Amino acid sequence: MSDSQVFRFEEYEDHLPYERGLSSHTVAAYFRDLRQWQDFIQELGVSGPAYVTPKQLREWIFSLKEEGLAPSSIRRSQSALRSYYRFLLAEGMVEEDPTDRMESPRVDRRLPEFLSLEETLRFLQAADASRVLYWRDRAILEFLYASGVRVSELVNLQLINLDLEGSFATIFGKGSKERLVPLGDPAIRALHRYLCDVRPGLDAGQGEGRVFLNARGRPLRRKSVWVLVKDAARRAGLAKDISPHTIRHTFATHLVERGADLAAVQDLLG
Structure with missing residues (x-):
């Protein structure tokens, strides 16, 4: 049908x-x-x-x-x-x-769930290692947690805005506002493996300069990121209702718990 x-x-x-x-x-x-x-x-x-x-x-x-x-x-x-x-x-x-x-945006006032440090480690290691795209998937999970970006910002990230040597990415958020987000070593390592070992085999000239491509070499769609996050949460055995927004909230919560200034965290979130 x-x-x-x-x-x-x-x-x-x-x-x-x-x-x-x-x-x-x-x-x-x-x-x-x-x-x-x-x-x-x-x-x-x-x-x-x-x-x-x-x-x-x-x-x-x-x-x-x-x-x-x-x-x-x-x-x-x-x-x-x-x-x-x-x-x-x-x-x-x-x-x-x-x-x-179905509730309207103004009615839903609940704070999103976030992951503990132990749950976060399980989640980040839960990409399917049997897949050809494992290092792309791992890089996406690591980048989400390392940067706290929105899904739309991740799928629109351009290669020219990623500086692995400097350990940061330039993100263009709402209203095309620009911000720099630092990246930790795990995210850098996963991105390096993906960019060196996987992405060249995907890019057939239709990638539009984006960092993350799908199996057909086209820019990754945000719904695919949602599916990846859901699958990783399932593989990690997490009972919580996990979405990319959960990882963004986890990023912010962990920074604040470690003593980061709230205003600085808000700047990183954009």
Whole structure:
């Protein structure tokens, strides 16, 4: 069965203007949001809307925050998804609506979980050593913890902005603000192995100068980083609900616990 049959987007696209009277501009905005949501859940291995859980929707919301979307944009995406599931429920295409328990960005005030030092070591060593891309995966995990960057900042990192000899990376965050983040020895070693032994075999001229590439030599997508982090947490035997945002919070928490100045940590986070 094709994606269009499973997700019923064609029927829903007809429903929006003719049954709800929405403008073509609003319909187009809804479908941009829905396509991004579809890509995200399929990266998690979910085969259709009937199998999506509230937990996966929370992960999706966190991914939108990590991408730097404004609360208003996230609420619009949530609105598009709620409307879509109401349609599916009314048509008998799903039996439950997981968006019933989906909270808006302003409601969710809980601090993210963070890992202990022992859990962090297990997590960083949990990349699958049997994979050809092991050193890329290990470098990603080490870089996330060493720098505290957002996923969007990691996948957009350019080779020219990585200085292994100087042990730092130049990061361009929200609003294209530039900041320098130091990198520790474990991250430097993993990056060096990846850049010397793995990346040259991936780069076929379609990498756009990015540091991290996928198996086809194209820039890595942020959803792939989410999948990698989830897999590493599972392999490490961590019972916590781990996401890239958890690693970012862990980075900040460990620095503060070691006596780092809070303002300096906030500067590193960007």
